[in-house]
Structures are given as structure tokens and as C-alpha cells.
Amino acid sequence: MTGAGEEEAAQVKRLEIDTRRGAGRPVLLVSLVVAALVVTTLWYREGDRGPLHGLRVGIVAASQPFAVAGTFVTTPMRSIGSWLAGLGTNRSDYEVLKAQNLALKQQLATLEEAKLENARIQALVDFAKTQNLKTIGGRVVGRATDSRDRSILIDCGSSSGVQNGDPVIAAGGLVGQVIEVTPWNARVRLITDADSGVSVLVQRTRSVGIVRGSIQGPLQLEFVDKSAAPIRGDVLLTSGLGGVYPKDIVVGEVTDVASQQQDLFPTITVASRVDIDHIEEVLVIVGAGSASGQPGGGE
Amino acid sequence: MNKAFPAGIALLVAAILQVSLAPHLAVFGVVPNLIFLVVVTLALAEGPVAGGVSGFIGGLLFDLIGTSVVGPYALVFTLVGYAAGMLSANMFAEGWLLPVSVVAIASLTAELSYGVVLVVLGMSTTFWRDIITVMIPSALYHTVLAVLAYPWLARILRPDRQMRSFRRLA
Numbered sequence: 014m015t016g017a018g019e020e021e022a023a024q025v026k027r028l029e030i031d032t033r034r035g036a037g038r039p040v041l042l043v044s045l046v047v048a049a050l051v052v053t054t055l056w057y058r059e060g061d062r063g064p065l066h067g068l069r070v071g072i073v074a075a076s077q078p079f080a081v082a083g084t085f086v087t088t089p090m091r092s093i094g095s096w097l098a099g100l101g102t103n104r105s106d107y108e109v110l111k112a113q114n115l116a117l118k119q120q121l122a123t124l125e126e127a128k129l130e131n132a133r134i135q136a137l138v139d140f141a142k143t144q145n146l147k148t149i150g151g152r153v154v155g156r157a158t159d160s161r162d163r164s165i166l167i168d169c170g171s172s173s174g175v176q177n178g179d180p181v182i183a184a185g186g187l188v189g190q191v192i193e194v195t196p197w198n199a200r201v202r203l204i205t206d207a208d209s210g211v212s213v214l215v216q217r218t219r220s221v222g223i224v225r226g227s228i229q230g231p232l233q234l235e236f237v238d239k240s241a242a243p244i245r246g247d248v249l250l251t252s253g254l255g256g257v258y259p260k261d262i263v264v265g266e267v268t269d270v271a272s273q274q275q276d277l278f279p280t281i282t283v284a285s286r287v288d289i290d291h292i293e294e295v296l297v298i299v300g301a302g303s304a305s306g307q308p309g310g311g312e
Numbered sequence: 313m314n315k316a317f318p319a320g321i322a323l324l325v326a327a328i329l330q331v332s333l334a335p336h337l338a339v340f341g342v343v344p345n346l347i348f349l350v351v352v353t354l355a356l357a358e359g360p361v362a363g364g365v366s367g368f369i370g371g372l373l374f375d376l377i378g379t380s381v382v383g384p385y386a387l388v389f390t391l392v393g394y395a396a397g398m399l400s401a402n403m404f405a406e407g408w409l410l411p412v413s414v415v416a417i418a419s420l421t422a423e424l425s426y427g428v429v430l431v432v433l434g435m436s437t438t439f440w441r442d443i444i445t446v447m448i449p450s451a452l453y454h455t456v457l458a459v460l461a462y463p464w465l466a467r468i469l470r471p472d473r474q475m476r477s478f479r480r481l482a
Contacts, residue, residue, distance in 0.1 A: 038360070038361050038364075041361060041364060041365070042360075042364050042390070042391075042394050045364055045365065045367075045368045045390045045394075046387060046390060046391065048368065048386075049368060049371070049372075049383055049384075049386040049387035049390055050383070050387065052372065052375075052382060052383040052386060053381060053382070053383025053384060053386075053387065053433075054383075055383075056381050056382040056383055057381070065382050068376060069376050069382065072376045072377055073377075076328075076331040076377060079328050079331045079332040080331050080332055080335075082332055083331065083332025083333050083335070083336060084332075084336070086332075086333075087333070087336040155331065155335070156335035156336075156338075157335060157343060157378075157379075158330050158331055158334060158335060158343060158374075158377050158378055159343060159345075159374075159378045159379075159380070160338075160341060160342045160343045160446050160449075160450055161380070161442075161446060162343075162378055162379050162380065164379045192379060193379070200379060202379065207438065208435070227438065228341075228438065228441075228442060228445055228446055230341065
């Protein structure tokens with residue numbers, strides 16, 4: 014009986030603790046909600062040099078070693094995944110010679126790709142030279158922490174001369190724009206970000222439009238008149254309008270054009286030539302970005 | 313104070329993992345929110361007050377490591393953390409069903425609320441499309457992660473109770 018009584022008392026005590034634990038404090042909740050609203054308002058009202066912006070810059074700087082470590086640690090796992098995928102392909106072949114032939118063909122393709130990439134990088138360097146642009150090479154050390162965010166962290170910052178608003182390019186074309194800078198690194202908003210907008214012109218027709226990113230991934234070309242609609246394969250270049258991006262940087266290629274009779278503008282899908290999700294090195298164009306030096310949603 | 317210390321450490325570790333590991337765990341562009349998982353676990357373990365406070369701190373951390381406006385996630389996680397704490401105290405579910413249900417509901421609510429906040433702030437014009445492409449996939453991803461991570465998180469964050477099995481955790 015004593016044992017049963019003690020157990021019952023313990024149960025009652027646990028229930029009391031649970032009841033206390035489950036009890037809410039509406040005043041605290043309201044205080045926290047108000048605090049969150051105050052923080053949001055402060056973020057909008059303070060300038061780029063306000064305390065919250067400063068705190069974010071500090072956190073970006075402090076988080077870089079962890080981002081680098083994360084990339085370093087996950088690289089072998091990604092490599093193992095690729096190796097296993099390749100192993101499965103070879104096993105399904107069942108013919109050694111065929112597999113060797115395939116491997117050689119792949120090597121050849123890789124070499125061809127490297128050659129082409131080399132040519133593209135050379136073209137990029139030439140482009141930077143002809144435009145009299147000063148560029149700084151950077152390595153991608155971190156990626157977006159949020160599903161809605163399309164940004165990367167690179168390992169060069171204000172100590173290298175990078176500033177807010179500087180355009181960022183890669184071998185295949187435009188990558189994005191610097192939106193935050195610390196002395197050692199910079200955050201780049203990719204052109205695939207939903208908040209990004211780039212003024213472009215269609216190389217063949219010279220018609221002007223805006224390329225926007227989206228959460229879904231593909232780029233969209235907007236505000237192009239139906240009569241001047243591009244066709245599949247048309248190349249889009251930065252127009253230079255707005256002064257954010259230098260003129261004639263490749264933004265991408267038109268992959269689809271759809272238009273209904275009632276639409277004012279056709280729906281144009283664009284693919285970047287840069288493998289933005291797996292990009293590892295970039296070039297930051299310094300000293301030729303926005304006149305104001307302020308990053309924005311685009312042009 | 314004793315409970316605040318492990319909770320604070322858990323949030324800090326989650327923030328570090330969010331920067332270092334979470335981007336590499338993205339599936340079809342959906343990045344898991346590890347801070348959110350800790351907030352909901354704290355809410356389940358300690359109730360609405362801990363859920364609200366950890367939601368505010370965790371949300372603020374998540375805002376600061378991101379690129380968008382600072383504040384909306386603090387607001388959303390506060391409300392969701394508090395509600396998850398209330399829900400856990402009043403929900404009739406046993407074993408693994410409780411944490412999984414709460415995480416699923418909380419994740420979907422957080423994503424929807426954040427979407428609404430973005431619309432109110434004039435920062436999103438694709439709310440309906442985001443439901444399919446971001447919100448529902450995120451909720452599903454978090455639910456799967458909760459099945460894997462909740463027992464371990466709860467073990468660390470609620471040491472005052474003997475927890476030997478997943479069933480007893482909830």
C-alpha cells in the first residue's frame with residue numbers, strides 16, 4: 014500500500030509539473046511578438062551602418078570558418094555518392110571493354126570541356142581587359158541557409174577591394190551581385206534569387222527586358238514585347254542600363270517561349286550558362302558596379 | 313537557469329550546423345531548418361514559455377545568418393514555438409505520433425506565416441506558388457528529420473526524465 018501510495022504521489026507531482034510546464038504566459042508572448050516587430054521596424058529604419066546590419070556582418074564574418082568546414086567535411090560524402098553512382102553505371106554495362114571505352118570517351122569529353130572552359134575563362138579575362146574592368150577571384154565558401162534564399166558566400170571581402178553592389182561573374186556569364194561585405198568575405202545574391210532583377214537585351218533582336226530569378230529555379234525574362242519576342246536559343250546580355258552591371262555580360266539563353274493571346278508579354282524561360290548551384294569560383298568586378306555602390310534588387 | 317544553459321547551447325550548435333551542414337543537406341532546393349527543429353523540441357519538452365523564448369532567439373539567429381529582413385523569423389518562430397508548447401500540452405497523441413505531428417503542423421504553420429509576413433512586407437509575389445514549391449516540401453522534410461533527430465534532441469534537452477525509448481519520449 015505504501016509503495017502504491019508513493020507511486021500515486023509521484024504521478025500527481027509529475028502531473029503538476031506538466032501542468033505548470035504547459036501553462037502559458039500571454040504577457041510574455043505579447044512582449045516577444047512586440048520585440049520581434051520592433052526588430053523588423055528597426056531593420057528597415059536604420060541605415061546600412063545600423064547596429065542590426067553591423068551585427069549581421071559580424072555574424073557573416075564569424076560564420077565563415079564553419080561554412081568552410083561544412084564544405085570541407087561534406088566533400089568526401091559527395092564524392093562517395095558520385096563514385097557509387099558511377100559504379101552502378103559500370104555494373105549495369107557488364108562489358109569491360111565497353112566500360113573502358115566509355116571511360117575514355119568521358120575523359121575525352123572532360124578534356125574537351127576543360128579546353129572549352131579554359132577558352133571561356135580566357136574570354137572572361139579578355140572581356141574584363143577590354144572593358145577595362147578590375148576583377149578579383151574568389152572561392153565559394155558557403156551557400157544559402159534558407160530555402161527561399163539564393164546566395165553564396167565568397168572568400169574575398171573589403172580588404173581585397175570588394176564593395177557592396179559589385180557584379181560577380183563566372184566563366185559562363187553573370188552570377189549575381191555583392192550584397193554584404195566583411196573585410197574577409199562577401200555575400201553574393203545570385204541572379205536566380207527571387208529578389209534579383211537584371212536588365213538585359215536579346216543579342217539577336219536587341220529588344221530589352223528584365224531577367225528575374227524565382228524560388229523554383231528557372232530564370233524568367235519579363236517585359237519583352239510580343240512583337241519582339243526572342244526564340245529558343247537566343248542569347249541574353251546585360252544591357253548596361255541602370256548602371257549596376259557592365260554591358261555585354263552573358264546572362265543566359267532562352268529555353269522556352271510561351272504566349273497566350275490574352276497575355277501582354279510572353280512567358281520566356283531562360284537558363285543560365287553557369288551551373289549556379291554548383292559554382293566554385295567566381296570573379297568580382299570591382300570599381301565598375303553601381304554608381305551608388307549600394308546593392309539593390311537589381312536594375 | 314539550469315535549463316536555459318543547455319537550451320542556449322542547443323540553439324547555438326543548431327545555428328552553427330545551419331551555416332555549415334544544412335546547405336549541403338538541401339533536397340531539390342529545400343534547405344532543412346535545424347534551428348526550427350530545436351525550437352519545436354524545446355517547446356515539446358518545456359512547454360509554451362520555453363517554446364516562445366527559444367523561438368524568438370532561434371528565429372533572430374536564423375534571420376541574422378540569412379540575407380533577408382531581420383525580424384520576421386523571430387516573430388514567426390516565437391508564435392509557432394509558443395503554440396507548439398501549448399499544442400503538446402493539450403494534444404492527445406502517444407509515442408512517436410506526438411512529436412511528428414507537432415513538427416509537421418508547426419513547420420507548415422511557420423512556413424505559411426512567414427510567407428504571409430513576406431507578402432505584408434511587400435517582399436513576395438509568389439505566395440501561392442511557394443506553397444507547393446517551398447512550404448509543403450519543407451514541412452515534409454522537417455517531419456522526416458524530426459523522426460530521426462527528436463529522440464536525441466529530447467534526450468539532451470530534457471535530462472530530468474528517464475527516456476529509454478522513442479515511445480517514452482513523448
